[in-house]
Amino acid sequence: MARMNMIQAINSALDVLMDRDPDIVVMGEDVGYFGGVFRATAGLQAKYGKTRVFDTPISELGIIGVAVGMGAYGLRPVPEIQFADYIYPGLDQLVSEAARLRYRSAGEFTAPITVRSPFGGGIFGGQTHSQSPEGIFTHVAGLKTVVPSTPYDAKGLLIAAIEDNDPVIFFEPKRIYNGPFSGHYDRPAKNWSQHPDGEVPEDYYRIELGKARVVRPGADLTILAYGTMVHVAAGVIEEQGIDAELIDLRTLLPLDIETIEASVKKTGRCLVIHEATRTSGFGAELSALVQERCFYHLEAPVERVTGYDTPYPHSLEWAYFPGPVRIGEAIKKIMKD
Amino acid sequence: MSTRPNLPPLRLHVPEPKFRPGDEADFGDVPIPAAGATPRPAVDSAPAAFHDLAYGLVRVLDEKGRAVGPWDPKLSPDTLRGILRAMAKTRAFDERMYRAQRQGKTSFYMKCTGEEAIACAQAYALHRDDMCFPSYRQQGLLIARDWPLVDMMNQIYSNKGDRLAGKQLPIMYSTREGSFFSISGNLATQLPQAVGWAMASAIKGDTRIAATWCGEGSTAEGDFHSACTFASVYRAPVIICVVNNQWAISSFSGFAGAEATTFAARAIGYGIAGLRVDGNDALAVYAATEWAAERARTNQGPTLIEFFTYRAEGHSTSDDPSAYRSAQEREKWPLGDPISRLKQHLIALGEWDEERHAAMDLEVANEVKAAQKDAEKNGILGHGMHQPMSTMFQDVFETMPWHLEEQRQEMLAEAKAAGIETS
Ligand SMILES: Cc1ncc(C[n+]2csc(CCOP(=O)(O)OP(=O)(O)O)c2C)c(N)n1
Ligand SMILES: [Mg+2]
Helix, strand or coil: CEECCHHHHHHHHHHHHHHHCCCEEEEECCCCCCCCCCCCCCCHHHHHCCCCEEECCCCHHHHHHHHHHHHHHCCEEEEECCCHHHCHHHHHHHHHHHCCHHHHCCCCCCCCCEEEEEECCCCCCHHHCCCCCHHHHHCCCCCEEECCCCHHHHHHHHHHHHHCCCCEEEEEEHHHCCCCCCCCCCCCCCCHHHCHHHEECCCCCCCCCCCCEEEECCCCEEEEECCHHHHHHHHHHHHHCCCEEEEECCEEECCCHHHHHHHHHHHCCEEEEEEEECCCCHHHHHHHHHHHHHHHHCCCCCEEEEECCCCCCCCCHHHHCCCHHHHHHHHHHHHHC | CCCCCCCCCCCCCCCCCCCCCCCCCCCCCCCCCCCCCCCCCCCCCCHHHHHHHHCCCECCECCCCCECCCCCCCCCHHHHHHHHHHHHHHHHHHHHHHHHHHCCCCCCCCCCCCCHHHHHHHHHHCCCCCEEECCCCCHHHHHHCCCCHHHHHHHHHCCCCCCCCCCCCCCCCCECCCCECCCCCCCCCHHHHHHHHHHHHHHCCCCCCEEEEEECHHHHCHHHHHHHHHHHHCCCCEEEEEEECCEECCEEHHHHCCCCCCCCCHHHHHCCEEEEEECCCHHHHHHHHHHHHHHHHCCCCCEEEEEECCCCCCCCCCCCHHHCCCCCHHHHCCCCCHHHHHHHHHHHCCCCCHHHHHHHHHHHHHHHHHHHHHHHHCCCCCCCCCCCHHHHHCCCCCCCCHHHHHHHHHHHHHHHHCCCCCC
8 A cells, every 4th residue: 555645546547557458548738748737647658658648739629539539449548638627629529429439330439538637626726727517528428427536536446437448537626636625725735645545555456437435424414425525525524513424426427326325215315515516517417316216215305515607716716615614504404304 | 450561560750849858958950041031022912922931930130139121110219119118017027926926926827938029019010909819928918008017917816906806817817998808718719719800890891900819839729720711711800820939838839730840831721821930029020910910901811920939937837847848948049038139129229228228127127016016905816805705696697697696695695604704
C-alpha cells in the first residue's frame, strides 16, 4: 500500500494498465511532456514513449473523434479533456458516434474509450472551470458515467472503466484531487494523507462499474451523493450527529439501484445531493427512481440539494455551492415529517 | 495487424519542440526576411495574387530602428508615442495585476508580455467603433482605447464595482461601449461570432467592420475553420488575427500544425487574403491591420493575419513554463521586444529619448498604481465586498422564471437563517 492523493491514484491506474496492455494510449491537451495541467499523466510519456502518451491539438472534437477511430482499429484510448467545461466541442463525436457505434453496427464496431475529465467547482474557476455536466451524459443511451470520490476508488474505477468495452465518461472531482472537502471553505484544507481512502495499493485492482459504496450505514435517512458532495454530506452527518446512511454512487450509469432501493426501504427517507444544476439534473432521475420503487416505504418526499440553475458564478462561488448549510436545512425538513 | 514484406511498417509522427528545459535555445534556423523586403499588394488585389505573403513576414522596423519598405505606415510622431505609451501601460498593468493575484487579491490573471504591439497598434489602426472579438490576451485593445483601468481592475477583483457583477473569471472583460465583445473562456468561440457580426453589418449596409483574435493553438478548434469558411463564402468584412506566440500552455505551435506550414497559409485553402506579420514590430502590425481594414471596408472581403511573436511569460498565474521550455527562449527570440523596438525607432527619428522614456514608464506605473488603489476601495476577491447574493440569479434570462425566483428566495432565507450577510 502507498499513500496517494487522487491525482497520483489516477496516474497509478494509467501506469499499471499501460504496463499490462500495449493497446492503451493516453492523449490530450498538455498531457504528454508536461504531464497534464493537473499532472495526472506526469511521467507516463517518459516511461511509455511518445506514440502511447502524446499531446494533441486543441480540438476536443478531434481528440474524441480520433479516439473513436483508434478504438475502431482495436486500441484502447484514454483521452483527457482538460476541463469538463471544454468537452462540448467533442459532444457530437461522443453522442452521435462513440455512444451509438456498437448499436448501429450491431456490435461490429465498438468505442472502448474512457474520456477522463476534471469537473466540478470550489476552486474559484469561474463558469468555464467549474461545471458539472454529468447529467448531459447520463441522458445519452450508450455512454457510461463514473465519478470517484476517493483516491482508492479513483484508481480501481478508472481501471475498470478503461477495461470496459463501451465508452465511459470518467469525471474527476478536481476540488478533492488533493484532499477531502467538507464544504467549509473557510477551514484549513485537508489532504489525503490523513484519510483512510488515501491508502492505495500500488498494483492492479478493479472496482466494478455499477456498484455503489455505503460510506456509512444508518437507519434514519438515506443520502445519495457522488464526487465532492460525498465528503460534504459526510461532514454534515458528523456535525449533526444523525444516523444517516450515506451512499456514494460511484457509477451513475449503470446505476446500483439495488443498493439504493434496499437503503431507502430501510430508512424511509431520501436526500439527493449534487453540485450540478437542478433542473433535469441526475438528481431528478434518482428522485424519480426512488419514488417509483420505494413509494410505499417513504415517510417524506425525496429532497434534492443541488447547484442553482444558473451558470457557475465566480465571486459568489460559496453562495452557489450546495454546502453544509443547505444540506443541513434539507435534512431538517426531511426529518420533520 | 497486417504486415506485408514489401511494405514498410507505418510510423506515427509526434511533433517535438526544438528546446526543452536546460537546452541552449538557438533560433538561427527561423527564417527572418529583412525589414522592407515584403511587397505590399494593392488593397483590391485578389487573394490568389499574393499567396507568397502567407509564407513571408511583413516587417517595417529594421535592426537600427528605421522604418523601411512599402509597408511603412508613415505614422505621425504623436501616434507613435501614443502606441508606445499604450504598450508601456499594458505592461505596467500586467505587472501590477499579476502581483495582485500573487498577493491573494484575486483568483487568476494572464499577461500579454511581449505581445503588446499586437493589440495596442491594432487599436490605433481600427476605428473606435469597429467591433472586437478578442481572446483573453488582448487587454491592450482596451488600454489603447483608454478604457478606464479602474473598470478593468474591478472586473479582475470581482468586486462591488464590477459591471459584470463578479460573474466572470478575472480578465474576461466585456464592454459594448468599448466595442469589445464579452470574452469567453472557451477557446475560439469568438471567431465565427465575429464573422456573424461582420455579416450582420454587411446585411444592414453599416460601415463598421469586425476583428477577432485567437492564439495559434486555438486554430485547431473547429470554430476557427467554420469562421474562415463563412468569412470566405460571404466575403465578410472581418479581420481574423492568429496570434502565434509559439506556445499554447505547454504545447508548442507544432501541435497546431506549425511544423508543416504557417498559420497565415490557412487562408489560402479558404481563398481569403492571408498575411504573415512580425508581431513585435508595431509598425508592421499597424500597417497590416490598416491594409486588412481597408479591404474589409471596401467590400474586398476578409483577411487572415498571423502575428508571429513570442509569449514571454507563463500562460497564466496557474502556469510555470520552466517545466516545459528552455528559459533562454525569451532572450534569444529573434524579433526582440516590441516596446524596445518602437522606442528605438522614435529615438532614431529624434522624437524620443531615454529620459522621456523613463518618465513615461514612471507615469504609467503611477497611473496603474492609483487605479489599483481606487479599485481596491470597491473590494478584492473573497473579502465580503462582492455583489449582493441575489445578483447570482439575474441575467440568466431577461425575466426570471418561477424556478429561479424560488431558488433565489430559498437561498436568501437559508443565508439569513445561517446569519450570512447577503447584500
Ligand atoms: C475549448 C477549450 N479547450 C481548452 C481550453 C484550455 N486552454 C485554455 S488556454 C489554452 C491554450 C491556448 O493557446 P493559444 O491558442 O496558443 O493561445 P495563447 O494562450 O498562447 O494566447 C488551453 C488549452 C479552453 N479554454 N477551451
Ligand atoms: Mg499561443
